[in-house]
Amino acid sequence: MAFKRPRPSSPSVSQKRSRAPQGQTQHGGYVKCGTPMSMEQDGDDGAFVPVWKQTVTDDRGRRRLHGAFTGGFSAGYFNTVGSKEGWTPKTFVSSRSNRNKDQTNAPMQRAEDFMDEEDLAEAAAARQLETVGAFAGIGGADQPAAVHDGLFGLMITEDETMGVKLLQKMGWRRGQGIGPKVRRHARIEDGEGSGSTDAVPEQLFAPEDARVRVFAPPTSKRGGLGYRSDAPSLVQDVQPDAIRKVPLGLPSLEGISDALRPKKPKVRKSGIGTGILNDNGSDDEDPYELGPKITFNRTIAKEKKMKKPTSIKASKFAKAAAGQRHVFVPQRDATQTSSSIDRLCRDGSLPLKGFSLLTIADGLGARHKLPPPRIPEGWTSSKNPLGLAASRQPLQSIANATRASTLDAKGRASLLSEKALPGKSIFDYISKEDRDRLAALTGKNLPPGLGQQLPEDTKNQSFSQGNDLWGFVPALDKHVATAALAKGTTGWMPYGDDPKKRARYIGFLEIRAGLKDGLPERVPGITNVEWGQELREFAQAAHVFKPIQGLMASRFTSSTSHPQSHARGGPSHTPLLGVPEPKPEDPAETAAKLGMYGAMTRTVIPFHPARLLCKRFNVKPPPDVPFDSESAPRSSRTEEPVSKAAMNQMFHQAMIVGSSMSHPSSAEPHSAAFIPDRAAEQAPVDSETNEALLENRASDDVFRALFGDEDDD
């Protein structure tokens, strides 16, 4: 829109200013003395200008609407279109398939889209700030900081919270405190003193209102390590001598309100380059605060000396004038000014007997600033100085620490005194000469070869009679041995034709089950190798008759290490070559090889026949058959870690085991060996006691060490 008046540099509120009446802005208007200030800087005083003299400018004072010979093109370009490209028509977008209303975040057309700068400016001018919600006057219910005048509470927002409504239904009125009524003398509310209290009988009064104490938010604790804030902390702000008391009659109220209001920190003058990044860093000053940071006195006169309140009594009278509200007495003031009312609680009552109120001066501030205990002279730590030295070292990453460690997995296992897993290495199969040659070539400490005398083992003191012989005794898990033994007691036991061998077998199992110490007995006159073969046979037999561990067990395989090299060779060496352990045989397969067909060789897996197949066979499909069973269920069996089918299979296995236990006549006798294992697996459940609840509470130091590090001051 072009301007009728040349108004160059005034992006004022209303650019389309109506022409003022001639008489007012002329020199003779209402101006009695002095020269009137021109409204416009350029002298557009609304004086009459003939049309041919008028020029049209934009808001930056550039001339628009030239004559035909002085740039008409420019006029059209700048005044109508606003872009160099001229009109750019919008491309048509069919909304047939892409409805505007269907789009979730469709660009909404706003009125502002059709406004030019001028209209926008006008719209911005027309907007005026308004408060949201029902404000009535000065006081706001949610503005505790707005109590700086003495008229707090006189005007309160009209809307009531539900809490207020509830309280009012219970008989509470505004301005009263909450609690049982108090019997006391009526207070003469005229501020003349309490001279005639004796004559007036005591009455029941509502308790006095107590302000909710608002704690200032923790501030200035978010700097980095070693940072010292320039901003004065809040506690320093509310030092008693700094409390400003305005002699308006509400000294205590004013004091606390001033103290509670987070003050603008005093901006410290910093030099050039004080920007957002390197400002003085306190958190409660807004680095993005608009406007210059100018410190100035807000009072014209010299700052008044703050008067201290003369007494609590005076303040009470003062408060009585304000409708007997807000009797909050800050404790600091109370303790300092009066000893008669010492340390009232928030509701004005005395603290419980035996308790004393915590004050910032003696409690919060000092609590975390205890000096560390002094170490007596001449005291030396009983801890390992090596460890102390190690802990003094700069922090290492785990990867570095692992790299620096000289221990391997076996060494750590031996440190933790873990049991070695059964396994074999290539050195069980090569002869001593080969082993020595390898050791000479590599220079490593290699495990002993086949039939080689093993070095002394200091760990197994109880087996000192034949440490080397233990190399022949095959490892057998304890639970396997126990299960095989238990199976033997209930019925089947191998070597029925050779009672001596069976006795040896039982002895071996007992040793491996931990029931007996010592080496397994041997047939006199056989070589160590033969003896070891027999023992291996025993171990295999025990494995055969151990209970089926279920599908879960076959899903994981344990890493194996060489037990001899672990026990004898020390932690520092590693075997040169690992021989792959033969896959553990399926127990069902083993049972089948032994001719024990039946429950041990049978597994039931779910199977989802296609619906068409069931139709062709004219059978009702099982209920869990999906409609598209060719694609869906069968291929997914191996893709998940434990698929649903596998879980079903495990359930079926458990069912089989359970059913064979419940019907011992039809089932195998070996399944009875499951019983002790399964019974042991179930943890006892006592619904009466809860150990977690019954345990003693940890001491407060623990809690403080864990949680109480607020470090407030």
Next chain:
Amino acid sequence: MSRFPTRPIARLGGHGGIVHAITYSSGSSDFILTGCADRTIRLYNISRASLDSGNPTSGLVKKFSAHGYEVLSLAVNQGNDRFVSTGGDKTVFFWDVATAQTLRTWRGHGGRINACAFGGEDESVVVTGSWDGTVKIWDVKSNSPKPIMTLDDAKDSISDVCVFDAEIISGSVDGRVRSYDLRMGMCNVDVIGHPVTSLTVTKKGSEILTSSLDSTVRLMDRENGQLLKAYRDEGFVNNELRVKSTLGQNDSVVLSGSDDGMVYAWDLLEGDVLHKFKHSDMREVKGKKPSMTAGGQKDVASSVAFCKIRKEWASGGGDGNVVVWGIEP
């Protein structure tokens, strides 16, 4: 126990290789269908065949040739008008007997197909088991080239399949017999422990006869997977070849071929060897150890079939002959 047919009554010749499959026709069982390694299927009329070695093709009715590889298994439907043959060419052939033409072929297996069987109501499906470890079920009634279903639980080649009622049973080289129960949606996996080469379900359906490569034929209880009887003999060798075993004489006799060209017959209940036959010699062997003929590798009794209604059975072997054994007249 009734007498066992021990006398050879016919010799069906003309094969150019090992006879892998022998099937009696349904119904009156007058015909024998043989599948041979020479890629042809032959149909013989037993009553016209003779023992005469001068006429090797006596009794030959028809030759069916479409296979490009050896024929490994055959199955005849109840109406005797259709049969299925499978073999080394990964393809299932569905034949019309009268026209000797293939009505349909199904491709989809990844290896040679070791076994086939009819199944379903009105024999509306064909079940095949393949070297690729899958059992595929093909729809006879529709024109779909894809199988109805593929059972791929086996970890190794499927060596035999059979269908009983609504159950599909597969035997695999991984040593397991899997019974897929369509009604229950359950599959019973029974571990035999050795590669299974042959499956035969009894008429009752509660037992199954399995041959495995540990020179043992086992009769397993299908109900709980327990072993009912194991049939062995010190001369009985079956540890590398797929030889068939079968039940005969109203499920009272177990009959099995062997790797060395012998055919053994056991009593089902007792487990005793009733008879031993030398297939290539066409005679019964008495005594301990049969004389080893110079047949070499080819001397194998790879397939046996028992006639369901007569006391008659047939054995096929590596010499390319099928011997029909019957009661002496």
